[in-house]
Amino acid sequence: MATSLEFPIFAAPYLIVAADNLIEINDVDYWYDKRRAILSGIDMVIPRGKVVAIMGISGSGKTTLLRLIGGVMKARKGEVRVDGQLVSELDTAGIYKLRSRMGMLFQFGALFTDMTVFDNVAFQMREHTNLPERMIRDLVYLKLNAVGLRGAHRLMPSELSGGMARRVALARAIALDPMLMLYDEPFTGLDPISLGVIRNLIRRLNDALGATSIVVTHDVQEALELVDYVYYMSDGKIVAHGTPQEMLANDEPLVHQFVYGEADGPVPFQYPSRNYAEDLRMGARHG
Amino acid sequence: MERSTLDLWVGLFVCAGIGALLILALKVGNMSGFSTADTYQIYARFDNIGGLKPRAPVKSAGVVVGRVGDITFDNGKFMAKVVLTIDKHFQFPKDTTASVLTSGLLGEQYIGLVAGGDSANLAQGDTLKLTQSAVVLENLISQFLYSKAAEGDTKK
Amino acid sequence: MAERSALSVRGIGRFTTDGVLRLGYAARFIALTLLHSGTSFRRFGLIIRELYFTGVLSLIIILVSGLFVGMVLGLQGYETLQTYGSESALGVLVALSLVRELGPVVAALLFASRAGSAMTAEIGLMKATEQLSAMEMMAVDPIARVVAPRFWAGVISMPLLAAMFSAMGIFGGYLVGVVLIGVDEGSFWSQMQSAVDFRDDILNGVIKSFVFGVAVTWIALLEGYDAPPTAEGVSGATTRTVVTSSLAILGLDFILTSFMFRGV
Numbered sequence: 001m002a003t004s005l006e007f008p009i010f011a012a013p014y015l016i017v018a019a020d021n022l023i024e025i026n027d028v029d030y031w032y033d034k035r036r037a038i039l040s041g042i043d044m045v046i047p048r049g050k051v052v053a054i055m056g057i058s059g060s061g062k063t064t065l066l067r068l069i070g071g072v073m074k075a076r077k078g079e080v081r082v083d084g085q086l087v088s089e090l091d092t093a094g095i096y097k098l099r100s101r102m103g104m105l106f107q108f109g110a111l112f113t114d115m116t117v118f119d120n121v122a123f124q125m126r127e128h129t130n131l132p133e134r135m136i137r138d139l140v141y142l143k144l145n146a147v148g149l150r151g152a153h154r155l156m157p158s159e160l161s162g163g164m165a166r167r168v169a170l171a172r173a174i175a176l177d178p179m180l181m182l183y184d185e186p187f188t189g190l191d192p193i194s195l196g197v198i199r200n201l202i203r204r205l206n207d208a209l210g211a212t213s214i215v216v217t218h219d220v221q222e223a224l225e226l227v228d229y230v231y232y233m234s235d236g237k238i239v240a241h242g243t244p245q246e247m248l249a250n251d252e253p254l255v256h257q258f259v260y261g262e263a264d265g266p267v268p269f270q271y272p273s274r275n276y277a278e279d280l281r282m283g284a285r286h287g
Numbered sequence: 288m289e290r291s292t293l294d295l296w297v298g299l300f301v302c303a304g305i306g307a308l309l310i311l312a313l314k315v316g317n318m319s320g321f322s323t324a325d326t327y328q329i330y331a332r333f334d335n336i337g338g339l340k341p342r343a344p345v346k347s348a349g350v351v352v353g354r355v356g357d358i359t360f361d362n363g364k365f366m367a368k369v370v371l372t373i374d375k376h377f378q379f380p381k382d383t384t385a386s387v388l389t390s391g392l393l394g395e396q397y398i399g400l401v402a403g404g405d406s407a408n409l410a411q412g413d414t415l416k417l418t419q420s421a422v423v424l425e426n427l428i429s430q431f432l433y434s435k436a437a438e439g440d441t442k443k
Numbered sequence: 444m445a446e447r448s449a450l451s452v453r454g455i456g457r458f459t460t461d462g463v464l465r466l467g468y469a470a471r472f473i474a475l476t477l478l479h480s481g482t483s484f485r486r487f488g489l490i491i492r493e494l495y496f497t498g499v500l501s502l503i504i505i506l507v508s509g510l511f512v513g514m515v516l517g518l519q520g521y522e523t524l525q526t527y528g529s530e531s532a533l534g535v536l537v538a539l540s541l542v543r544e545l546g547p548v549v550a551a552l553l554f555a556s557r558a559g560s561a562m563t564a565e566i567g568l569m570k571a572t573e574q575l576s577a578m579e580m581m582a583v584d585p586i587a588r589v590v591a592p593r594f595w596a597g598v599i600s601m602p603l604l605a606a607m608f609s610a611m612g613i614f615g616g617y618l619v620g621v622v623l624i625g626v627d628e629g630s631f632w633s634q635m636q637s638a639v640d641f642r643d644d645i646l647n648g649v650i651k652s653f654v655f656g657v658a659v660t661w662i663a664l665l666e667g668y669d670a671p672p673t674a675e676g677v678s679g680a681t682t683r684t685v686v687t688s689s690l691a692i693l694g695l696d697f698i699l700t701s702f703m704f705r706g707v
Contacts, residue, residue, distance in 0.1 A: 112577075
């Protein structure tokens with residue numbers, strides 16, 4: 001059964017009414033200038049303990065949504081609630097406190113290039129806690145071991161491959177055992193083995209930490225194998241949402257084109273241009 | 288880079304910098320030492336101080352014995368009142384003469400002290416009785432012209 | 444024709460408003476940097492680390508340039524002074540030129556091109572590779588952690604580097620004047636000592652280099668922090684740092700000189 005915005009969320013068969021929602025987004029709009037809305041009318045619920053994917057083509061507003069959840073940007077309209085708190089009402093100290101309970105994995109890792117792998121993972125521990133160095137050392141090894149890179153702790157980020165860098169960034173993101181993990185395009189540009197590793201880690205860490213994870217991606221294959229729930233966005237709106245099975249079965253053209261990777265469909269192949277014949281004939285006239 | 292090596296280099300750098308500053312301050316420049324040494328102040332009045340400025344040297348027999356302090360205008364006597372700050376090591380008799388002299392031909396102006404013969408010495412706050420004002424170039428020239436004209440007259 | 448002049452007038456207007464906006468942004472930036480400097484001083488190691496990269500690594504260029512500038516002053520000065528029979532004043536010429544003007548200004552220009560552009564590039568790249576965003580998401584203020592330590596390191600290094608430049612320059616002048624050409628060593632140093640006053644010349648030079656340090660570091664950090672997060676953005680920002688810093692140094696030099704050396 002296809003689900004879409006016309007059906008209120010609580011009618012969706014998958015929805016968890018019983019469990020707590022970590023994140024609730026109600027009717028959120030965001031724009032830089034009023035004419036071009038980046039997000040409009042977003043309604044989203046992220047239940048605790050689940051891995052949720054936010055998918056869409058480039059420019060559909062996925063990264064902006066992540067930023068709103070992290071409190072980097074404020075919604076122009078509507079509410080964003082994280083763990084019951086209204087993000088827009090938090091002051092700087094409150095936002096920093098909220099962020100220390102979140103971990104974010106950036107697209108290419110964003111490791112600090114002037115520090116070793118060890119120092120990168122230890123960064124948050126050193127900045128936010130008063131733990132002695134011995135304890136920090138043990139914790140860093142723990143986190144690096146979880147991602148399989150304990151032996152690389154002396155290397156500099158410039159000496160790591162793309163996949164390794166992303167894994168170290170993951171270890172850094174989970175340094176303080178966050179309750180919410182945000183992944184910005186974690187699968188981009190990785191070889192199949194690294195893809196499998198990251199996918200594996202996202203699920204295992206989520207369950208081990210008892211955390212909730214949001215994965216922003218346009219890699220359909222990986223996402224549908226990994227996540228519990230999917231939101232599909234297009235042009236700043238949520239077009240469809242459901243379990244992976246529901247998304248595969250969804251026959252709405254926009255969703256279908258994305259899920260099955262069709263070259264042409266509601267999102268056209270040709271960039272808007274003049275009539276083809278006109279263009280050719282004009283060339284012939286000049287030649 | 289090891290933390291200790293870093294600290295070492297930065298420490299050396301800061302030391303070298305402060306060292307350079309000290310070299311400049313002590314060896315290259317002069318610290319106008321009289322600001323720290325013990326001094327006493329005496330006053331002198333001049334009809335014309337010319338281009339004398341505060342902090343100009345006060346010399347006797349060509350040796351610097353002090354510095355010029357404040358220069359003010361005495362509205363009662365219509366003369367310039369100059370404060371001379373003299374090093375306590377040097378004592379001058381009460382009838383010392385102070386003149387405004389020029390170093391070199393067109394250099395900066397300074398005060399020259401010529402000691403007198405009085406047995407009593409100047410104390411803090413005393414005023415010099417004998418002063419000689421600065422030589423003003425225009426007066427010299429007009430003097431010269433007049434004397435030339437007078438010579439011409441007597442010749443005739 | 445009228446349309447084009449209207450466009451250029453609008454262009455000038457936009458240029459001015461952009462300039463004013465940028466100035467406001469720059470002022471807010473420096474205010475934030477100063478406000479968040481507490482972390483830099485509490486964890487002084489951060490400043491020490493940046494002192495290494497701004498100060499120590501600039502030493503070679505400063506010392507070598509200082510030496511060469513001093514030697515040239517010695518040569519040129521001797522040529523000119525000789526025609527007036529005042530070769531013994533060579534020490535005065537070299538020392539005063541360096542301590543009052545060339546030391547602070549040239550050292551600041553070199554600092555801007557070496558350390559200033561490096562700072563801009565570093566911060567610009569950190570922005571482009573999302574390191575600053577990552578820091579923000581980890582609840583660490585990038586201004587307190589990245590910008591402020593570099594600011595204080597620059598402000599501390601600049602007067603020290605200028606002093607070293609002047610000292611090396613005087614040594615260079617001595618090498619050329621006394622050792623090579625044969626000006627009398629005694630009069631070289633003694634005339635210098637009597638002509639160079641600590642308060643008027645040296646202290647003023649130090650104040651100048653301090654002001655230049657603030658200006659150059661401020662501009663470098665601002666351009667880096669504000670750079671577009673692309674390759675062209677960062678390279679453009681680096682160029683702008685060097686150009687704007689140089690103009691600022693020369694302009695401030697004029698203003699400071701007219702205050703300090705008026706009628707001395």
